[in-house]
Amino acid sequence: MREPTYFVLAALLAGPLHGYAIIKRVEDMSGGRIRLATGTLYTALDRLTAEGSVRLVSDEIVNGRIRRSYGLTDAGSTALRAEAQRMAEAARLVTGEPAAAGASRLGRKARTA
Amino acid sequence: MREPTYFVLAALLAGPLHGYAIIKRVEDMSGGRIRLATGTLYTALDRLTAEGSVRLVSDEIVNGRIRRSYGLTDAGSTALRAEAQRMAEAARLVTGEPAAAGASRLGRKARTA
DNA sequence: GACGATATGTCGACTGACTACTTATGCTGG
DNA sequence: CCAGCATAAGTAGTCAGTCGACATATCGTC
Numbered sequence: 001m002r003e004p005t006y007f008v009l010a011a012l013l014a015g016p017l018h019g020y021a022i023i024k025r026v027e028d029m030s031g032g033r034i035r036l037a038t039g040t041l042y043t044a045l046d047r048l049t050a051e052g053s054v055r056l057v058s059d060e061i062v063n064g065r066i067r068r069s070y071g072l073t074d075a076g077s078t079a080l081r082a083e084a085q086r087m088a089e090a091a092r093l094v095t096g097e098p099a100a101a102g103a104s105r106l107g108r109k110a111r112t113a
Numbered sequence: 114m115r116e117p118t119y120f121v122l123a124a125l126l127a128g129p130l131h132g133y134a135i136i137k138r139v140e141d142m143s144g145g146r147i148r149l150a151t152g153t154l155y156t157a158l159d160r161l162t163a164e165g166s167v168r169l170v171s172d173e174i175v176n177g178r179i180r181r182s183y184g185l186t187d188a189g190s191t192a193l194r195a196e197a198q199r200m201a202e203a204a205r206l207v208t209g210e211p212a213a214a215g216a217s218r219l220g221r222k223a224r225t226a
Numbered sequence: 227g228a229c230g231a232t233a234t235g236t237c238g239a240c241t242g243a244c245t246a247c248t249t250a251t252g253c254t255g256g
Numbered sequence: 257c258c259a260g261c262a263t264a265a266g267t268a269g270t271c272a273g274t275c276g277a278c279a280t281a282t283c284g285t286c
Contacts, residue, residue, distance in 0.1 A: 002115065002242065002243075003203070003243095004242085004243065004244095005242080005243090006203065007203070010203075010206050010207055013207065018264080018265090019264070019265060019266085020262095020263060020264050020265075021264095023264095029206055030203075033199075037243085037244060037245070037246090038264085038265070038266065038267095039243080039244065039245070039246080039247095039266085039267080039268085040242085040243055040244065041265095041266095042265070042266055042267085043242075043243075043267095044242080044243085047241090047242080062264090063250095063251060063252075063263095063264095064250090064251075065250070065251070065263095065264065065265080066264090066265075067264075067265085068264095068265080080207055081207060081208070083207075084203075084204045084206075084207035084208050085204070085208070086146075087200045087201075087203060087204040088200075088201060088204040088205075088208060088210075090116070090119065090120070090123075090143075090197075090200060091197040091198070091200040091201035091204065092201075093123050093142055093197075094123055094126065094193055094194060094196075094197035095194070095197050095198070095201060097201075115272095115273065115274075117273085117274065117275095118273080118274095131233080131234090132233070132234060132235090133231095133232060133233050133234075134233095136233095149274095150274075150275050150276065150277095151233090151234075151235070151236095152235085152236080152237085152274075152275060152276070152277085153273080153274050153275065154234095154235095155234070155235055155236085156235095156236095156273075156274080157273080157274085160272090160273080175233090176232095176233095176281095176282055176283075177281085177282070178232095178233065178234080178281065178282065179233090179234075180233075180234085181234080227286105228285105228286090229284105229285090229286085230283105230284090230285090230286105231282100231283085231284085231285105232281100232282080232283080232284105233280100233281080233282085234279100234280085234281090235278105235279080235280085236277100236278080236279080236280105237276105237277085237278080237279105238275100238276095238277090238278105239274105239275085239276085239277105240273105240274085240275080240276105241272105241273090241274085241275100242271105242272090242273090242274105243270100243271085243272085243273105244269100244270080244271075244272095245268100245269090245270080245271100246267100246268085246269090246270100247266100247267080247268080247269105248265100248266080248267075248268105249264100249265085249266080249267105250263100250264080250265090251262100251263080251264085252261100252262085252263080253260105253261085253262080253263100254259100254260090254261085254262105255258105255259090255260090255261105256257100256258095256259090256260105
């Protein structure tokens with residue numbers, strides 16, 4: 001899973017949002033670092049919907065225009081948490097920080113560089 | 114940076130390795146989860162060399178065949194650590210774990226979303 | 227001598243992200 | 257009053273990176 005996809009799912013953790021709101025939320029969550037282009041967002045939403053990580057939760061008409069809200073499915077939530085675990089472990093390999101609880105003896109930073 | 118690229122750099126953290134050794138090291142580091150295809154590895158090494166994250170450190174002849182060893186450059190090491198930081202932060206958004214080491218002495222800040 | 231491990235490398239296909247563009251409304255300032 | 261910005265949803269074309277398959281070569285072993 002690549003970063004934009006990950007952040008789209010993460011943005012929906014707290015509840016369903018519509019497209020534009022996802023863009024804003026991701027920008028906020030990432031400290032302004034990640035700015036999803038609409039092309040990235042909507043193709044990602046289509047893909048995530050097709051694979052069952054996300055689902056369309058509402059289809060309202062606001063000001064004469066459609067507003068689609070997307071939410072995480074159980075599968076999406078599970079996939080997101082699994083991905084977060086993988087990322088944390090991968091990061092630990094480099095940062096040398098031990099796992100918070102139940103640390104598996106991953107070698108600390110090697111002295112030899 | 115995508116996962117295979119990240120692991121190639123991470124494998125070189127402890128010192129230079131040749132191509133096949135990188136594949137084995139990555140498999141080991143990731144608990145068998147990541148198996149680099151040779152196509153992925155050698156194109157990644159070419160790309161990383163071109164962008165200055167990796168450099169060819171030796172060109173030995175072993176058993177009549179060339180063996181190329183690659184090592185991290187300072188730029189590569191910096192990029193890798195920066196990436197690990199980003200990944201750790203992104204993971205934290207989902208896992209909800211606070212920053213592990215170094216956070217304790219700062220004293221807990223008020224809840225920042 | 228066939229096969230698996232070691233070892234390096236190329237090529238074409240595929241996925242996902244990016245840039246750029248389109249359409250449309252509401253609000254605000256000059 | 258209309259220019260420009262924020263909001264809002266999308267499409268099309270392109271590009272980068274990964275992957276599977278293939279090619280080649282040596283060494284040990286069965």
